[in-house]
Amino acid sequence: MTQEILRLENVCKRFGGIVVADDICLSLHAGDVLGLIGPNGAGKTTLFNLISGLIQPDAGRIYLQGHALTGPLHRRARAGVARTWQHMRLFRTMTVLENMLVGPRNYPGESLLRSMIGTPSVHRAEAAARDRAMHVLERMGLTNTASTIVVDLPFGQQKLVGLARALMNDGPCLLLDEPMAGVEGSNYETMQRIVRDEAAAGRAVCVVEHNVSFIKDLCTEAIFMSYGRILKRGSVDDLTRSRELTELYFGTADA
Amino acid sequence: MDYLASAGVLIGIYIILAAGYNLIIGYGGLNTIAHPIFFALGAYTTALLAIGTGLPPVICIAAGIGVAVIASVFLAVTTLRISGDYLLIASLGFQLGLLQAINNLDFTGGPSGLSNIPVTLSGPARGWLYLMITAALALLVIWLVHRGMSGPFGRAVRAMRDDDVACAALGRGLFTMKVVIFAFGCGTAGLAGGMYAYYFQYISPEQFNVAQSATILTMVVLGGIGTIWGPVLGAFVLVALPQVITFLQLPSSLVGPLQGLIFTSLVILFLFLRPHGLVGTRTPGAAH
Amino acid sequence: MTDPVILLQILWTGIAMSSYFVLFTVAFALTLKVEKLWNFAQAGLMGIAFYTMFWSLNAAHWPTWAGIVASVLLTIGVTIGMEIWAIDVLRRRHSSGLIFFIFTLIFSQFVAFLLTLLFGTEPETIFPSVMSPVRIVSGIAVSDWDLQAVGLTAALLIALYLLIRFTRDGQFMLAVADNEKLSEIYGISARRAYILSGVISALLIVAGIWLYGTRAGVTPDVPVDLILTAVIATLIGGLGRVFSAGMVAVGLALLQSFSILFIASKWQGLLLYGILFFALLVFPRGIPAWRPRRIQPAPKPAAPVQAEG
Numbered sequence: 001m002t003q004e005i006l007r008l009e010n011v012c013k014r015f016g017g018i019v020v021a022d023d024i025c026l027s028l029h030a031g032d033v034l035g036l037i038g039p040n041g042a043g044k045t046t047l048f049n050l051i052s053g054l055i056q057p058d059a060g061r062i063y064l065q066g067h068a069l070t071g072p073l074h075r076r077a078r079a080g081v082a083r084t085w086q087h088m089r090l091f092r093t094m095t096v097l098e099n100m101l102v103g104p105r106n107y108p109g110e111s112l113l114r115s116m117i118g119t120p121s122v123h124r125a126e127a128a129a130r131d132r133a134m135h136v137l138e139r140m141g142l143t144n145t146a147s148t149i150v151v152d153l154p155f156g157q158q159k160l161v162g163l164a165r166a167l168m169n170d171g172p173c174l175l176l177d178e179p180m181a182g183v184e185g186s187n188y189e190t191m192q193r194i195v196r197d198e199a200a201a202g203r204a205v206c207v208v209e210h211n212v213s214f215i216k217d218l219c220t221e222a223i224f225m226s227y228g229r230i231l232k233r234g235s236v237d238d239l240t241r242s243r244e245l246t247e248l249y250f251g252t253a254d255a
Numbered sequence: 256m257d258y259l260a261s262a263g264v265l266i267g268i269y270i271i272l273a274a275g276y277n278l279i280i281g282y283g284g285l286n287t288i289a290h291p292i293f294f295a296l297g298a299y300t301t302a303l304l305a306i307g308t309g310l311p312p313v314i315c316i317a318a319g320i321g322v323a324v325i326a327s328v329f330l331a332v333t334t335l336r337i338s339g340d341y342l343l344i345a346s347l348g349f350q351l352g353l354l355q356a357i358n359n360l361d362f363t364g365g366p367s368g369l370s371n372i373p374v375t376l377s378g379p380a381r382g383w384l385y386l387m388i389t390a391a392l393a394l395l396v397i398w399l400v401h402r403g404m405s406g407p408f409g410r411a412v413r414a415m416r417d418d419d420v421a422c423a424a425l426g427r428g429l430f431t432m433k434v435v436i437f438a439f440g441c442g443t444a445g446l447a448g449g450m451y452a453y454y455f456q457y458i459s460p461e462q463f464n465v466a467q468s469a470t471i472l473t474m475v476v477l478g479g480i481g482t483i484w485g486p487v488l489g490a491f492v493l494v495a496l497p498q499v500i501t502f503l504q505l506p507s508s509l510v511g512p513l514q515g516l517i518f519t520s521l522v523i524l525f526l527f528l529r530p531h532g533l534v535g536t537r538t539p540g541a542a543h
Numbered sequence: 544m545t546d547p548v549i550l551l552q553i554l555w556t557g558i559a560m561s562s563y564f565v566l567f568t569v570a571f572a573l574t575l576k577v578e579k580l581w582n583f584a585q586a587g588l589m590g591i592a593f594y595t596m597f598w599s600l601n602a603a604h605w606p607t608w609a610g611i612v613a614s615v616l617l618t619i620g621v622t623i624g625m626e627i628w629a630i631d632v633l634r635r636r637h638s639s640g641l642i643f644f645i646f647t648l649i650f651s652q653f654v655a656f657l658l659t660l661l662f663g664t665e666p667e668t669i670f671p672s673v674m675s676p677v678r679i680v681s682g683i684a685v686s687d688w689d690l691q692a693v694g695l696t697a698a699l700l701i702a703l704y705l706l707i708r709f710t711r712d713g714q715f716m717l718a719v720a721d722n723e724k725l726s727e728i729y730g731i732s733a734r735r736a737y738i739l740s741g742v743i744s745a746l747l748i749v750a751g752i753w754l755y756g757t758r759a760g761v762t763p764d765v766p767v768d769l770i771l772t773a774v775i776a777t778l779i780g781g782l783g784r785v786f787s788a789g790m791v792a793v794g795l796a797l798l799q800s801f802s803i804l805f806i807a808s809k810w811q812g813l814l815l816y817g818i819l820f821f822a823l824l825v826f827p828r829g830i831p832a833w834r835p836r837r838i839q840p841a842p843k844p845a846a847p848v849q850a851e852g
Contacts, residue, residue, distance in 0.1 A: 093413060351816045355816060
């Protein structure tokens with residue numbers, strides 16, 4: 001049995017009268033790549049927001065490697081929850097490398113004073129972060145984009161930068177929100193390869209994705225969500241073969 | 256010639272004010288306009304200590320900086336939850352409230368202010384000495400702002416301005432960053448206040464009112480918000496140009512309002528002719 | 544225990560004194576509602592309005608009505624000019640809020656400096672005397688000025704209410720305040736609404752400064768203090784709620800009047816700013832009622848809750 005990374009116990013969240021997370025229980029182990037599917041508005045991204053701390057649950061508990069995961073976004077990122085965003089949320093005035101250098105868990109020069117003086121510890125940490133960033137970019141074949149302003153990149157590469165930036169956080173839990181939306185060709189291959197590598201390296205990965213074939217290729221298991229509830233957990237084939245679920249999915253999806 | 260030195264000191268002080276304020280509003284993206292109150296706190300603390308205790312100037316000024324920093328942390332911690340325009344108004348309330356207090360307390364000299372600040376440097380070279388010290392301090396502040404904003408801290412600040420949620424989700428504590436920026440910027444205002452008190456030897460509440468907020472804000476925005484040299488240039492131009500008419504030998508009752516007219520006309524002109532600042536960045540607030 | 548007659552006297556005087564606060568506040572709140580503009584330039588307009596009346600009555604010795612007409616015309620003229628040649632330009636450039644803030648505040652300062660140059664810094668009043676005949680109504684002193692102030696303010700507010708409620712232009716103004724883009728699609732000119740709200744505000748400002756200037760001395764710096772009170776009342780009263788902002792102005796004036804029973808008058812200013820500061824601390828995104836009342840959308844099943852927009 002591999003180590004359990006993430007555990008959700010009876011997590012609930014409502015907005016007004018709308019239940020967006022209804023008694024969610026979930027367990028994720030090192031090396032897992034869990035797919036998260038379901039119709040629009042099923043609460044998939046909300047679940048990510050609950051785990052990463054953008055919103056706080058009304059009830060229930062979340063554990064990361066056995067420790068209670070609480071507090072706002074930045075605390076949880078430092079605890080080791082890395083995530084990407086459906087709309088990337090890149091820092092648009094900054095270069096690819098600068099985007100990534102914001103990402104390490106132990107950030108060099110968190111202190112203004114040390115950053116002003118430029119202490120040796122800041123320099124060392126900067127150099128280490130830079131090496132790490134270049135290594136990640138190299139794995140993605142993005143080395144030559146390092147000093148490009150991110151918004152000048154084609155869409156598919158921006159998506160990769162979003163992932164690369166999240167990978168700067170070397171924590172055990174990686175949440176990917178629609179990484180494949182709008183990604184094609186070689187970028188698609190790269191994305192798959194990287195996600196597999198990260199899982200193999202011992203991370204627990206959770207992917208929200210509409211592209212079912214991507215989920216099929218990648219995920220050992222998937223869960224199906226609807227109206228804030230987990231309806232079923234199983235192999236991707238099982239889920240897609242279930243008539244009830246398929247109807248829910250394609251019957252209500254607007255696209 | 257002493258007059259030139261005096262104008263130089265004033266420019267230096269405004270450069271410090273503008274550079275510190277630029278850090279807060281241009282880099283930190285915190286819409287406060289209470290900067291003059293920290294200038295005032297620095298000036299009053301320094302002046303009161305100098306008058307009352309005769310401690311060495313360095314210590315008095317350091318105390319002024321300290322008080323400004325403490326007050327700014329209080330303001331930051333209480334009001335940073337307030338968003339956008341409302342923060343601007345809340346800071347205005349803070350500034351005017353404190354100013355009212357200064358205006359009505361006895362030990363601050365009330366509306367007539369403090370005029371018996373002891374002479375620290377004397378002799379014929381006094382003006383030039385002060386000018387050199389102020390210039391050195393102004394350069395130091397510019398350098399620190401530049402260093403701070405080009406290093407890793409500044410990178411996180413820019414990231415915060417581009418997308419605060421994404422920045423926090425990468426582990427950056429935005430609240431702490433904002434408080435630190437605010438405290439540093441306001442500390443430099445305290446420093447400027449200390450220099451002001453020692454050099455001009457007279458301070459009064461009306462020097463720190465809303466008009467002063469508008470002045471410093473204008474220097475930053477018209478110079479080029481979020482750039483290193485923009486606010487410096489803005490402070491220089493907007494202090495220096497109105498000084499020109501002092502050479503015209505006009506009666507003193509005319510000089511004040513005329514300088515004010517020149518200043519406000521310049522602002523309105525720049526506002527419409529150079530909307531992106533003298534050091535022009537396309538998008539106001541972007542560092543690149 | 545304080546004598547009830549004294550309390551009633553304070554109440555009445557407070558209400559009368561609140562008249563110009565109310566007018567300035569409603570003017571400020573109206574432009575904020577319709578134009579989405581924190582129009583600090585209204586301080587400059589107050590200065591222009593006052594000194595036009597002062598000059599035409601005391602230096603040019605015009606009849607009172609001519610002075611008022613001149614003041615109304617000039618104030619409206621400046622308002623429209625500013626709207627067309629300045630505010631509209633900034634709006635088309637999509638300038639940030641800071642730029643509008645700077646422009647409006649600096650405009651007011653420009654006017655203040657100009658007026659200082661022309662008229663000096665001595666406090667001036669519209670008429671040489673600020674005394675007005677007083678009658679005693681059941682123990683309370685009621686001056687002619689009090690009656691005029693309350694009557695004028697009430698009349699103007701009722702007129703404004705009727706205009707907004709029952710005229711097409713008034714309705715258009717509300718529509719533009721609610722959604723400028725949508726209104727334009729329906730053929731409502733936002734610009735016309737902006738100018739109308741500016742003109743109405745200018746009228747209220749002239750009336751307010753008339754009341755102020757017939758009772759107390761005005762210097763070129765006074766308008767900035769007056770506008771700050773209007774800002775505070777507008778904030779507490781609620782963005783987009785013009786008349787409740789006016790009510791808050793009455794409340795603040797009364798609070799200040801009654802506070803003389805407890806605290807020295809020199810601390811009243813501090814009281815006002817304190818209220819502002821703490822109101823914002825408690826309601827960091829504005830007073831809850833600020834959000835325009837909308838019909839709650841029917842709950843959709845599991846609406847997507849995402850940080851992304």
